[in-house]
Amino acid sequence: MAEPITFYFDFYSPYGYLASRRIDELAAKHGREVDWRPFLLGPAFAATGHRPLLDTPLMGDYAARDFARSARLQGVRFKLPAEFPKAALAPARAFYWLLDQNRQTAQALAHAVYRATFGEGRDGTRAELVADLAEPLGVPHAELLAAIQRPEIKQRLKDETRAALERGVFGSPFIFVDDEPFWGNDRLDQVDRWLQSGGW
Amino acid sequence: MAEPITFYFDFYSPYGYLASRRIDELAAKHGREVDWRPFLLGPAFAATGHRPLLDTPLMGDYAARDFARSARLQGVRFKLPAEFPKAALAPARAFYWLLDQNRQTAQALAHAVYRATFGEGRDGTRAELVADLAEPLGVPHAELLAAIQRPEIKQRLKDETRAALERGVFGSPFIFVDDEPFWGNDRLDQVDRWLQSGGW
Numbered sequence: 001m002a003e004p005i006t007f008y009f010d011f012y013s014p015y016g017y018l019a020s021r022r023i024d025e026l027a028a029k030h031g032r033e034v035d036w037r038p039f040l041l042g043p044a045f046a047a048t049g050h051r052p053l054l055d056t057p058l059m060g061d062y063a064a065r066d067f068a069r070s071a072r073l074q075g076v077r078f079k080l081p082a083e084f085p086k087a088a089l090a091p092a093r094a095f096y097w098l099l100d101q102n103r104q105t106a107q108a109l110a111h112a113v114y115r116a117t118f119g120e121g122r123d124g125t126r127a128e129l130v131a132d133l134a135e136p137l138g139v140p141h142a143e144l145l146a147a148i149q150r151p152e153i154k155q156r157l158k159d160e161t162r163a164a165l166e167r168g169v170f171g172s173p174f175i176f177v178d179d180e181p182f183w184g185n186d187r188l189d190q191v192d193r194w195l196q197s198g199g200w
Numbered sequence: 201m202a203e204p205i206t207f208y209f210d211f212y213s214p215y216g217y218l219a220s221r222r223i224d225e226l227a228a229k230h231g232r233e234v235d236w237r238p239f240l241l242g243p244a245f246a247a248t249g250h251r252p253l254l255d256t257p258l259m260g261d262y263a264a265r266d267f268a269r270s271a272r273l274q275g276v277r278f279k280l281p282a283e284f285p286k287a288a289l290a291p292a293r294a295f296y297w298l299l300d301q302n303r304q305t306a307q308a309l310a311h312a313v314y315r316a317t318f319g320e321g322r323d324g325t326r327a328e329l330v331a332d333l334a335e336p337l338g339v340p341h342a343e344l345l346a347a348i349q350r351p352e353i354k355q356r357l358k359d360e361t362r363a364a365l366e367r368g369v370f371g372s373p374f375i376f377v378d379d380e381p382f383w384g385n386d387r388l389d390q391v392d393r394w395l396q397s398g399g400w
Contacts, residue, residue, distance in 0.1 A: 048259055049256065
């Protein structure tokens with residue numbers, strides 16, 4: 001089987017959410033798995049000098065409209081959380097803690113957090129909510145809450161974020177097909193085509 | 201006939217060039233004309249706090265790769281000029297000077313400037329080159345060079361740029377279908393769909 005494609009995303013990225021709803025199926029169509037890699041956009045913004053979309057003059061109004069329009073086009077429910085953007089530390093730390101135990105559980109949690117955050121507009125940065133969403137996946141509530149406070153888990157997210165930036169990631173979603181980079185939910189059709197043809 | 205769609209672009213925008221190669225045909229398919237509106241990205245960057253793509257850390261490398269990759273996908277010749285980016289004052293002033301005389305000549309000049317700049321990698325900001333490209337369209341060389349130095353033509357470009365920003369334009373290309381905004385060459389398929397269906 002060919003190498004997995006890599007899916008970098010921030011848990012508080014609406015376009016990351018939209019891409020998350022297509023990426024597994026798209027990869028499977030071409031016999032690929034998806035290596036999900038949450039990171040934090042904050043350090044990427046520090047590197048590029050950009051601000052979160054909604055805080056950027058002119059772009060903010062467009063982005064708010066485009067989040068909803070893109071979701072409608074994709075047939076996906078969308079509701080922006082009341083407080084947006086925020087640093088999504090808890091779900092990303094929980095993800096990496098779970099990843100080393102069971103990759104499928106980690107990815108299932110990522111889907112659940114994204115659905116709660118952008119499908120229902122809930123505050124997906126809250127550790128309590130993340131633990132609630134993980135419980136039906138067989139993850140003990142108290143264990144998750146304790147794990148994401150551990151220094152090595154906090155450090156893991158920092159390391160993953162640094163590694164993403166070193167690989168050239170500056171936005172969410174950001175996808176690598178082998179070494180070919182694609183930025184943005186609106187590039188998924190190109191990802192599909194690249195997987196099909198091996199380039200153009 | 202329905203209202204024309206509006207096509208905002210900067211003459212030194214590679215994605216503007218790529219969109220320029222599709223926009224007329226795309227609009228015609230739906231019985232629409234295209235109102236071409238060059239503006240200057242500089243004031244838009246001042247408003248958003250962004251820098252030109254190639255000058256932005258991390259994004260620059262991606263953009264350079266993506267310009268060429270997008271052109272290949274579209275089957276369009278692409279060569280970045282040696283000096284890039286630059287403020288493309290001369291072609292934008294010449295465009296508006298011509299627009300009031302003959303819209304088709306103005307649009308033909310826009311195509312010629314874009315082809316020279318990004319199809320051949322020539323310096324499309326040079327007034328002499330713009331005048332050379334306009335000559336086969338029936339525009340006297342010296343007349344164009346004189347026109348783009350006139351205060352009212354300079355002011356016209358400033359006014360058009362200000363009007364674009366007031367309408368919410370912050371990047372190139374930027375397209376309005378009636379009042380619906382679309383940013384980016386990679387949104388042309390959505391423009392096509394919107395023209396077809398009147399929204400979604």
